[in-house]
Amino acid sequence: MAVPQSHTEKVSVIRNFTDITKMRLSVSVVFSSVAGYLLGCETIDFYILLLLTIGGYCMVGASNVFNQIIERDLDALMDRTKNRPIPAGRMSVSSAFILATLLTIIGISVLYVINPQTAMFGAISIFMYVSLYTPLKTKTPLAVFVGAFPGAIPFMLGWVAATNDFGIEPGTLFMIQFFWQFPHFWAIGWFLFDDYKKGGFYMLPNGKRDRGTAIQVLLYSVWTVLASLIPAVGVTGRLYITPVSAILIAGIGVWLLYYAYRLYKKQTNKAAKQLMLVSVSYITLLQIIYVADKFIR
Incomplete structure (x- = not known):
């Protein structure tokens, strides 16, 4: 039975x-924003939560679309990215630009309503993300440092959306996710090193999969954990967590830290991929524990 063309196009x-x-x-970024909102709000306003979800998705989506417009020629060189809509020819640059512009306008407008x-x-x-991090990726390993700022926002x-205020609490949430970016993205840069090299991207701190990079991954992992425990003090x-949550x-x-140390000892792609997966689980579990702690205590 033939599939209708309209269905296929949709x-x-x-x-x-x-x-x-x-x-x-x-979606994972929106999850972080929602966690921040739940931590900051006195009572949950589901209308604000909906706006934050829509605005947050549009904001991240716009950044990703602009990024892929700029890097379309480089994406075509890498196995990981060659099947993205623009290099694969499924979407034109002009269509992508219109989409990115609309997402930007909608995202910022919706967030402004909050x-x-x-x-x-x-x-x-x-x-x-678009004007600093993206162009720096092919020029310097410091791109990861620059990219950690928008990545930690x-x-x-979410806290700012709940309180209309920037203070020590959202600053602490920013710091936690800022430090977390480094072991996470350097782990990705390690096991995708050869693919990134095809596109000319500098993702590792010293440009090599060596002991120096592994030491920095380990150090930033330590700082991530220490920053995560500050609210317990x-x-x-x-922004406060109870001793039970601090133990968790x-x-x-x-x-x-165990998987960061494993990367230091083994210096293999497998160890880097394991660290990447653990880092994603870490930040997700941390946000769940923080939120659960607030509503259970």
């Missing part, structure tokens, strides 16, 4: 949209 449009906005990544500070941080995130963005205002955070912190 499926193709949806696939292109989810691919070019990197749906899984965007409050102006949330919209401002959303706009800063898009600007830094979503967790704190009671110096971060309304310390436990998953040891888990993260």
